Amino acid sequence: MPAPGAPDVASALARLPQPARMVITAGMPYANGPLHLGHLAGAHVPADIYARWCRMRLGQERVLFVCGTDDHGSTTELAAAKAGQPIRAFLDSVHASQRATLARYAISLDIYSGTSRPESFPQHVAQCQAMLRQLHANGLLVKRRSRQWYDVELARFLPDRLVRGTCPNPKCGAPDAYSDECERCGHQHEPEQLIDPRSALSGGVPELRETVHWWLDMWAVAEPLRAWLESKRASWRRSALAEPLDRVQPALHFANSAEQAYRALRDRLPAHRMKYTPGKRVLLQFASRAELAAAGEELRGAGIAWQLADEWAHRSITRDIAWGIPLPELDPELAGKTLYVWPDSLIAPIAFTQAALAAQGRDPGQWRAFWCDPQARVVQFLGQDNVFFYVLMQGALWLGAQPDPQRLPLPGELQLTDIVANCHLLVDGEKMSKSRGNFYTGDQLLERGYDADQVRYFLAMLALAERPADFDFGKFAERNAFLAGPMNAALEKPISACHSKFGGRVPEGRLLPEVAQATQRILVRYVAAMERAEYPALLFEIENYARLVNSLFARYKPHDDRHPEEGRRDALFSSFFIVKHLLLMLHPFVPATMERLRQSLALSADIYRVEQFGQPLPAGHAIAAMQRFFPGREQGAAQPDA
Secondary structure, three states, rough: OOOOOOOHHHHHHHHOOOOOOEEEEEEOOOOOOOOOOHHHHHHHHHHHHHHHHHHHHHHHHHHHEEEEHHHHHHHHHHHHHHHHHOHHHHHHHHHHHHHHHHHHHOOOOEEEEEEEOOOOOHHHHHHHHHHHHHHHHHOOEEEEEEEEEEEEEOOOOOHHHHHHEEEOOOOOOOOEEEEEOOOOOOOEEOOHEEEEEEEEEOOOEEEEEEEEEEEEEHHHHHHHHHHHHOOOOOOOOOHHHHHHHHHOEEEEEEHHHHHHHHHHHHHHHEEEEEEEEOOOOEEEEEEHHHHHHHHHHHHHHOOOOEEEHHHHEEEEEOOOOOOEEEEEOOOOOOOOOOEOOOOOHHHHHHHHHHHHHOOOOOOHHHHHHHHHHOOOOOEEEEEHHHHHHHHHHHHHHHHHHHOOOOOOOOOOOOOOOOEEEOOOOOEEEOOOOOOOOEOOOOHHHHOOOHHHHHHHHHHOOOOOOOOOOEHEEEHHHHHHHHHHHHHHHHHHHHHHHHHHHOOOOOOOOOOOHHHHHHHHHHHHHHHHHOOOOOOOHHOOOOOOOOHHHHHHHHHHHOOOOOHHHHHHHHHHHHHHHHHHHHHHOOOOOOOOHHHHHHHHHHOOOOOOHHHHOOOOOOOOOOOOOOOOOOOOOOOOOOOOOO
């Protein structure tokens, strides 16, 4: 029973949507090396916190948390070649390493699979090929010819990542740019613009040859994409919504040399927004395609040559490599080609869901109840640089695989997913990158003495939802000092006083009004913040809530029997009420530490449920021996070498 005056969190929970089932995914790491802190900070730790919260709300059976390695593509080929290993052996080694790191950080995945792993691969091939057939039938796959680099020595085409050369950007000139972009300056270019190209496989000089590929026409579904994105204005972060929504607006552009002529007739055009874009172009955005068409007629009549601003909407989705998902046999010209790694990885979590269900002894066919039911939700956590693919490309794939691509999904069809995007974790002000060697692995911090929960807690406090952030070891030390000091004191003092002064049992007492009020405030805040995966400010508020225990001990002295017993009993009863709520609220963030606290409080393993909010530890409940909670200040003092 709730304690007299206990907070009412049921009303806050009742305001939340109640999905029938949920899938949570984290951005898939390439299978080419160890997991670094950027993976953990931007995807895996936030997703794990959210998955644990969803299980508290909905129960284990209704929530699946799935992920896996991104196995296919030229990146894997190149990494395996450099390691001197067959691809399969290389992948198995990397997968085992990444899986071990995730386990060390208590990432509670229901499955960590991979796009080429046996438990997922057959289902993944079937899903990809079925989707490609429907896209082809709906006219969203356009065949285009282009020139790509070809390694004469190896008799094979070279995807973008397998060609290196000098960046054509005159302000850069980096010597190791890819054939389509430069990681140093971000410049994007055509293959023939790359200076002094060389094959990353043979080292030879490649030549340009014609090849043919399927291109995904996302412009064909831009209108339903726009309607979907408009519906997310109140719920998605700006980092996930702003750029995709800007891209799907009906727009045209023309050379800035025509700007004066445009201004002369601007007032005759439908309402629009004008802005300048790279390449000395003027861009006009309209509210609808009909208004864009009307404006186009006016501009053409004034002699202004314009082009549709749909460059974003046409992407090649096939590749000339053997290591990938084979295409369905729909066109002889594409025989032997494979699916591009990006659509491959976007579709993969469906197969991971099937494999997770099978691993739990459930029917893999239940995946449709998670992905195709409007009452279910799929929430995907990823880095901001992947937003284009997870929002626009995935949305186009899902819509294009329907019988009618021009409407939003019906029940039984793949439902469009929710996206939680995070900005980059930086080192010395730069984005972490394995290819540049500018990163810390997750294991490095643990090997230097830090506790995984210390790292999880600090990563959750970084405001990556709003802006890139450095992993600052000074600030990391400050948070660890708080956990080892005031937070540990809040957890330890009630347990110690209970054993020393009350026979190891929770005393009879009343819940102090100030504790009931503070708990009501923090729980309402907690429920709202956890649902939106907004963690940093929440954790500071939880820290202030924990300080209440130290305040009660300072005023009522439950550990000192020279003070009035009624006040001591009320204070200790109320302190355990706070500690139990700290256990519940912090469990998603620091699960190993909270497990030790749960054992010290002698509570059952199924305590992590929202129904436990507002429930006190009953008078007479026996408290177990106190365990070690957060590490002492002296631990984890050495900064690892990057």
